[in-house]
Amino acid sequence: xxxxxxxxxxxxxxxxxxxxxxRNCVHCGFCTATCPTYQILxxxxxxPRGRIYQIKDMIENDxxxxxxxxxxxxxxxxxxxxxTTCPSGVHYMHLVDHAREYIENNYKRPxxxxxxxxxxxxxxxxxxxFRVALxxxxxxxxxxxxxxxxxxxxxxxxxxxxxxxVSRNDDPQTFAPTGEKKMRVAxxxxxxxxxLNTDINDATIRLLRRFGCEVVIAEGAGCCGALTHxxxxxxxxxxxxxxxxxxxxxxxxxxxxxxxVINTSGCGTTVKDYGHMFRDSGKAVAAAKxxxxxxxxxxxxMKLDIPEGAAKGIRVAYHAACSLQHGQQIKTFPKDLLKRxxxxxxxxxxxxxxxxxxxxxxxxxxxxxxxxxxRKVDTLEAKNPDIIAAGNIGCMMQIGGGTGVPVxxxxxxxxxxxxxxxxxxxxx
Numbered sequence: 001x002x003x004x005x006x007x008x009x010x011x012x013x014x015x016x017x018x019x020x021x022x023r024n025c026v027h028c029g030f031c032t033a034t035c036p037t038y039q040i041l042x043x044x045x046x047x048p049r050g051r052i053y054q055i056k057d058m059i060e061n062d063x064x065x066x067x068x069x070x071x072x073x074x075x076x077x078x079x080x081x082x083x084t085t086c087p088s089g090v091h092y093m094h095l096v097d098h099a100r101e102y103i104e105n106n107y108k109r110p111x112x113x114x115x116x117x118x119x120x121x122x123x124x125x126x127x128x129x130f131r132v133a134l135x136x137x138x139x140x141x142x143x144x145x146x147x148x149x150x151x152x153x154x155x156x157x158x159x160x161x162x163x164x165x166v167s168r169n170d171d172p173q174t175f176a177p178t179g180e181k182k183m184r185v186a187x188x189x190x191x192x193x194x195x196l197n198t199d200i201n202d203a204t205i206r207l208l209r210r211f212g213c214e215v216v217i218a219e220g221a222g223c224c225g226a227l228t229h230x231x232x233x234x235x236x237x238x239x240x241x242x243x244x245x246x247x248x249x250x251x252x253x254x255x256x257x258x259x260x261v262i263n264t265s266g267c268g269t270t271v272k273d274y275g276h277m278f279r280d281s282g283k284a285v286a287a288a289k290x291x292x293x294x295x296x297x298x299x300x301x302m303k304l305d306i307p308e309g310a311a312k313g314i315r316v317a318y319h320a321a322c323s324l325q326h327g328q329q330i331k332t333f334p335k336d337l338l339k340r341x342x343x344x345x346x347x348x349x350x351x352x353x354x355x356x357x358x359x360x361x362x363x364x365x366x367x368x369x370x371x372x373x374x375r376k377v378d379t380l381e382a383k384n385p386d387i388i389a390a391g392n393i394g395c396m397m398q399i400g401g402g403t404g405v406p407v408x409x410x411x412x413x414x415x416x417x418x419x420x421x422x423x424x425x426x427x428x
Contacts, residue, residue, distance in 0.1 A: 001023060001025040001026070001027065001052070001056070002023075003019050003022050003060060004060060005019050005060055009060075009062070013280050014098045014101065014102075017095075017098065018055070018056075018059055018098050018099075021090055021091050021092070021094060021095045022055075022095070024088050024089055024090045024091075025049075025052055026088050028087065028088070029047075029049050030086060031047065031048035031049055031081075031082035031085050031086055031090075031092075032044075032048065032049060034081040034082060034085045034352055034353070035048055035081060036081070036353050036354045036356075036372055037075050037076065039353075040368060040371055041075075045072045046072055046075055048076075048082035048090075050072065051073060052090075052092070052095065054069050054072060054073065055073070055096070055098075055099040057069075058099065058102065059098070059099065059102060064107065065102070065103045065106055065107040070103055070107055070109075073096065073099055073100065074364070074365070075365060075368065077322070077354050077356070077358040078093065078096060078097075078230055078358060079326060079353075079354040079358060080093055080269075080323075080326035080327050081322065081326050081352055081353070081354070083326055084325070084326045084329070093273075093327070094276065097229065097232075100230065100231065100232035101234050102232070104232030104233060105232070112149070116151060116152075117364075120227070120231075120363065120364075121227065121228050121236060124191065124192050124227055125191045125192070125223035125227055125228065125240060126223075127194040128195075130191070130192055130195040130196075131166075131195045134158075134159050134160070134195060134196075135163060137155060137156050137158065138159040138160075138163065141156045141157070141159050144156040150366045150367065151363055151364060151366055154362060154363050158362075158363070158397065158401075160196065163195070164198045165198070166198070167194070167198035167202055169198075169201060169202050169205055169217070170189045170194050170198070170201055170217065172217050172218065172219040172220075173216075173217050174214065174217075175209055175214065175215040175216075175217075176214055177211075177212050177213055177214050177215075178210055180212055181212060181213075181214055182213065182304070183213055183214070183259065184213070184214040184216065184255060184256055184257055184258055185208065185214070185215055185257065185258055185260070185261045185300065186217075186248055186251055186257050186259075186260045186261065187201065187204060187205065187208070187215050187216070187217060187263075188221060188224065188262045188263075188264075188267060188271070189201050189217060189221070190222075190223070190224070190393075191222060191224075192394075193263075193264055193393040196393055196397060197393055197396070199412060199423065199424055200263055200264075200409045200411065200412065201263070203409065203415040203416075203420060203423075204261070204263045204297060204411045204415075206420050207301070207411055207414055207415045207420065210418060210419060210420075211301075211305060212304060212305075213300075213304075215261075216251055216255075216257070218250070218251050219250075220243050220244075220250075221243065221247040221248065222243060222244065224244065224262075224270045224271050225237035225238065225240040225241035225244075225270060225277075226267055226269070226270040226359060227359055227360060229270060231360075237277075238277065238281075241270075241271075241274060241277065241287075242278075242283060244271070244290070245274065245283055245286050245290050246286075248260055248290050248293070249289065249290065252289065252290075259293055259294075259300050260293045260294045262294060262295065263296075263297040263391070263409065263411055264391075264393050264394075265296060265321045265323040265324035265327070265328065265330075265391050265392040266321070266327075266359060266392055266394060268295075268296045268323065268324070268327075269327030271290065271291065272294045272328065273291065274287040274288070274294075275287050275288035275291040275292075296324060296333075297391075298324075298333035298337060298391065301333070301337055301414065302333050302336070302337065306341065306414070307418070308340050308342075309340070309341040309342035309417050309418070310342050311344070312342040312344075312417070313344075314343055314344065314386050314387060315344045315346060315383070315384065315386045316343045316344065316345050316346070316385060316386070316387045316388070316389050316413065317346050317347070317380045317385035317387070317388045317389070317405075318338065318346070318347055318388075318390075318410075319348070319351075319388060319389065319390040319395055319399060320347070321390055321391050321394075322354045322358070323392060324392065325351075325352065334391055334410045335347075337414055338389065338410065338413060341413075341414060341417035341418060342417060343417070346383045348376070348379035348382065349379045349382070350375075350379055351379075353372070353375070353376070354372055354376075355373055355376040355395050355398050356370065356371070356373045356376065356398055357369070357373075357394035357395050357397065357398035358394070362394075373398055373399065373401070376399060377399060377403045380403065381403060381405065385405055386405075386406075387405065387407075387408060387413070387426065388403065388405050388406070388408070389407075389410050390409065390410065391409065391410045393409075396408075406423075406425040406426050407425065408423045408426065
């Protein structure tokens with residue numbers, strides 16, 4: 001794609017990066033074949049190629065974003081399936097993130113939109129605030145039909161039947177391995193996950209300790225910054241990300257770290273991109289080091305001696321989170337691990353397509369999100385599974401809201417198969 005940015009515009013590193021990305025695009029349109037919103041809406045402007053043209057026009061002309069352009073950019077899930085499909089290596093993630101920052105800085109949204117986005121940014125990344133909000137939503141849930149705004153109804157629907165008690169395993173501390181020590185790792189405990197499902201971190205800690213890891217919960221670490229980053233709220237996302245960089249750097253420079261383990265793939269995609277996010281700051285070196293240490297839990301487990309297990313006669317439908325298969329290009333490790341410990345693993349049709357969760361997308365774009373959820377649940381249930389497994393809390397909540405099949409995290413199944421307790425979702 002030909003671009004015409006001025007030398008002055010290219011002094012901005014975000015614009016310069018956008019220019020590099022745009023020039024790689026050859027207009028082939030392969031990306032539209034795997035774009036969930038294009039499949040549902042059938043509008044070229046709601047596919048990656050159309051959004052790329054809109055972003056180019058907006059940024060290149062220093063144009064104040066208009067309502068229509070913002071609508072089409074907002075409808076993007078950032079599922080990144082287009083990046084997996086693209087034969088030219090177009091880094092759509094960096095481009096759309098830059099566009100969202102540009103919109104945030106140059107477009108005044110309607111008051112209700114601004115208020116909603118402010119609430120999400122001020123609540124979801126903070127576990128205790130989120131717990132209080134979930135409690136309120138649980139109380140109001142029976143009256144959701146009276147709520148006129150579909151986005152607010154989606155928030156009420158998100159409330160789980162039970163809000164789990166706080167897990168003290170998420171407090172800053174160090175867990176010794178139960179056997180011979182093989183490595184020292186930091187576990188990212190996250191933010192929303194600590195309010196929605198405390199079993200995931202508990203299972204991860206047990207599993208890592210069982211196979212030789214000293215597990216550190218670093219003082220000061222918290223939200224990865226993904227939620228606000230994808231809203232274009234750069235200062236907020238960088239503020240939370242910096243706390244992680246400082247916390248993990250202190251551990252790496254102290255007793256050392258072999259890995260930073262992440263069991264929420266949406267967070268993993270963002271942490272692995274810290275080097276790019278902080279490229280122009282004084283944190284550039286430390287951020288790049290943290291990004292290099294970051295691993296999805298399945299990556300680390302593939303390096304450990306997980307024993308083979310006998311066949312369990314349990315069929316697991318594996319849902320591949322977009323942030324894992326497209327954002328991190330990790331496609332086989334979770335399935336390989338589940339098969340190794342004895343589960344029968346099946347995959348749904350169109351496994352490359354998003355379930356519609358996508359961070360806050362299910363709250364901000366509920367109509368499109370619900371259609372994607374329906375399609376995903378249909379393909380998963382078509383496999384007649386006993387269990388559905390996923391590696392991302394957002395996907396688990398989204399799919400769990402549309403099926404009666406138990407939905408559990410991959411690490412919960414691996415923990416159970418190697419000596420841990422049966423996942424709570426399978427007991428209830």
